[in-house]
Amino acid sequence: MSEPARVFPIELTVNGHRRAVEVAVHHTLLDVLRDDLGLTGAKECCLVGECGACTVVLDGRTVDSCLVLAVEADGTEITTVEGLAVDRDLSPLQQAFLDTGAVQCGFCIPGQLLSAHVLLADNPHPSVPEIQEGLAGNLCRCGCYQQITEAVLAATDRAHR
Amino acid sequence: MHTFAYARPTRLAEAVALLEAHGSDARLLAGGTDLIIRLRDGTAQPGVVIDIKRIAEMRPSIREEAGCLVIGAGTVMTDIAADDRVRRSYPALAEAAAVVGSVQIRNRATLAGNVCNASPAADTAPALLVYGARVVAVGPAGTRHIPIDTFFVRSGVTTLARGEIVTAIEMPVPDRAMGAVHVRRTRRRGHDLASVTLCCGVDAAGVTRLAYGSVGPRPVLGVDESGVLADPAAPDAAKGAIFERLFADASPSPRSMRASPDYRLAMLRVLGARALSTAIDRLAQG
Numbered sequence: 001m002s003e004p005a006r007v008f009p010i011e012l013t014v015n016g017h018r019r020a021v022e023v024a025v026h027h028t029l030l031d032v033l034r035d036d037l038g039l040t041g042a043k044e045c046c047l048v049g050e051c052g053a054c055t056v057v058l059d060g061r062t063v064d065s066c067l068v069l070a071v072e073a074d075g076t077e078i079t080t081v082e083g084l085a086v087d088r089d090l091s092p093l094q095q096a097f098l099d100t101g102a103v104q105c106g107f108c109i110p111g112q113l114l115s116a117h118v119l120l121a122d123n124p125h126p127s128v129p130e131i132q133e134g135l136a137g138n139l140c141r142c143g144c145y146q147q148i149t150e151a152v153l154a155a156t157d158r159a160h161r
Numbered sequence: 162m163h164t165f166a167y168a169r170p171t172r173l174a175e176a177v178a179l180l181e182a183h184g185s186d187a188r189l190l191a192g193g194t195d196l197i198i199r200l201r202d203g204t205a206q207p208g209v210v211i212d213i214k215r216i217a218e219m220r221p222s223i224r225e226e227a228g229c230l231v232i233g234a235g236t237v238m239t240d241i242a243a244d245d246r247v248r249r250s251y252p253a254l255a256e257a258a259a260v261v262g263s264v265q266i267r268n269r270a271t272l273a274g275n276v277c278n279a280s281p282a283a284d285t286a287p288a289l290l291v292y293g294a295r296v297v298a299v300g301p302a303g304t305r306h307i308p309i310d311t312f313f314v315r316s317g318v319t320t321l322a323r324g325e326i327v328t329a330i331e332m333p334v335p336d337r338a339m340g341a342v343h344v345r346r347t348r349r350r351g352h353d354l355a356s357v358t359l360c361c362g363v364d365a366a367g368v369t370r371l372a373y374g375s376v377g378p379r380p381v382l383g384v385d386e387s388g389v390l391a392d393p394a395a396p397d398a399a400k401g402a403i404f405e406r407l408f409a410d411a412s413p414s415p416r417s418m419r420a421s422p423d424y425r426l427a428m429l430r431v432l433g434a435r436a437l438s439t440a441i442d443r444l445a446q447g
Contacts (some may be wrong), residue, residue, distance in 0.1 A: 001174075002168050002169065002170035002171070002175045002176075002179065003168065003385070004166030004168040004179075004209045005166060005167060005168070006164070006166050006167070008167060024164075025165065025166065025167035025210070026162045026163065026164045026165060026167075026200070027162070028197070030162070047198075047201060047323060048198050049194055049198065049263075049265065049266055052263065052265060055265055058268075059270040061239070062264055062265045062268060063265050063268055064194075064265045064266070064269075066197075067193055067194050067197045067198070067266075067269065068193060068197075068269065068366055069167070069190075069193065069197065070296075071167055071169070072190075072193070072212060072214070073213075115264065115265075116233065118264075119264075133264075133350075133351070134264060135352055136263050136351025136352070137262070137263020137264050137265045137266065137351055137352070138263075139352075140260075140319045
């Protein structure tokens with residue numbers, strides 16, 4: 001299958017559900033998640049990979065979904081913020097964000113949560129500098145960095161209480 | 162987004178044939194962290210985008226082979242920064258890979274893509290210059306191992322020939338002990354490109370290799386074989402004269418929004434002296 005094509009059938013697993021979609025090859029993973037699959041948690045913002053509002057987890061690693069073509073995600077497993085809650089209950093990390101006041105306008109929060117989620121999966125007890133580095137790719141224009149860092153610390157405490 | 166046709170070859174020969182057939186109308190896609198931005202803003206308008214990530218030879222890999230550490234073209238910055246062999250033998254490259262963009266960018270961006278994009282600010286370029294890396298390129302005429310110092314021409318331009326694809330970056334195993342470090346200046350960690358990016362290596366024979374980027378059209382390598390820079394007891398005036406020779410090729414653009422030429426040239430000297438001192442310490446520590 002190496003003839004150049006303009007549409008491509010892809011299969012991917014999104015939040016545990018297998019999805020088959022035919023995508024235009026110039027559409028990004030962000031476009032397809034939001035417009036074809038109706039998952040609007042990932043946000044479109046800077047579109048140059050600087051703000052992290054479009055962060056999703058692809059095969060266990062965070063990516064800026066505005067910089068991934070949907071066709072590149074063929075065969076992968078994706079987690080979006082919609083996949084963090086279990087049975088409509090917020091995850092401990094999501095609850096910690098609310099409890100610490102880390103969520104102001106909320107626009108950056110899906111991306112912040114997914115970066116923090118993967119950070120904690122890889123490193124269950126991060127230091128403050130490790131949290132700051134792990135979330136450096138997610139900008140918050142409300143300036144809630146202090147509270148977001150506290151939320152991640154609180155979530156590690158909660159998970160190991 | 163600019164529209165294009167997309168190809169996903171699984172064999173290297175198919176990719177070479179596609180590149181030959183489409184020439185400058187084709188662009189290779191690895192991590193996409195540069196290309197997709199350019200497809201969106203229209204500064205790249207290829208008819209065909211060739212995704213190399215499903216090609217067996219391009220799969221992410223870091224392997225020891227014939228006196229070299231070979232980093233496959235599909236290998237991303239995250240894996241390079243975390244690799245034990247890179248951290249042990251080429252620590253400045255691990256340090257450089259660890260400060261490219263953010264976590265999200267490093268999870269996609271490849272070393273080969275960073276090199277082929279040929280940005281003057283590419284953070285991995287100074288370390289690759291110091292370690293004497295070679296770019297492995299496969300094309301219609303066969304395989305070339307291109308010394309990295311002859312690979313960069315200017316921003317976005319390399320000495321790759323038509324139809325050639327970079328399959329790996331290889332670094333010779335150092336024949337002498339070396340202490341090396343990567344340092345940079347940037348406005349904000351996690352997002353911004355470097356205002357100055359620099360690597361210094363000092364080896365057991367007293368040779369100092371100093372490479373820097375983001376201060377001219379391409380990254381630059383300078384070598385001091387006199388032993389003066391490597392000698393902590395050498396007088397400052399003697400060192401200063403050598404630094405000035407090594408920095409003579411710096412010519413930062415006055416049009417850059419990131420930092421003024423004066424600032425970059427001043428920081429180049431500060432970072433150069435700091436990196437030299439750290440490299441000497443690391444050599445002494447083994």
